[in-house]
Amino acid sequence: MLFYRLSLWVFSYFQYNPRVYWIFLPAGIRMISVFIFGWAGVAGLFIGSAITNEEEMSSYVIYLAAISALSPMLVKRTCKWWFNIPSTLQGLTGKQLLVFSIAGAVANSLFSSLYFHLTDTIDTLKSFLPMFVGDLLGTVIIFYLSKAILRFAIAIYKPPA
DSSP: OHHHHHHHHHTGGGEEETTEESSOTHHHHHHHHHHHHTHHHHHHHHHHHHHHOSSOSSHHHHHHHHHHHHHHHHHHHHHHHHHTOOTTOTTOOHHHHHHHHHHHHHHHHHHHHHHHHHHTOSOHHHHHHHHHHHHHHHHHHHHHHHHHHHHHHHHHOOOOO
16 A cells, blocks of 8 residues: 555656556556465455545445456466466566566556446546556566665675674
């Protein structure tokens, strides 16, 4: 929820419409949550997405929260199978992370756009591309930020010899 609020505050200039942003940091948090926590991450994403929704609780909120939470798990499982990556994600390469990022952006944008189209909420033809770009940029930013934080933490912590 913190990254959602931070993303809205820092990147408010890049808002395409109330549901779509050209840079959306929570997209990266989605992937990391599912990588680290699995189905518990999906549950947390669902709850976080429902809580941060500005609208009243309705089926609209539930569907969007489900899309936001389930899309990264679908991508994780599909890409792990495709690349034959072990459950520990050991040996994950930069190229594979890029594929995860692109697939995550496509999945969320596609499922969200389909929902928007079916409910006549937002013009899907105009919102798909900005949503895809926003999710992809947000994921790449979060992945590189996570990498920098991990390197910094490792540099500070020097295990005893």
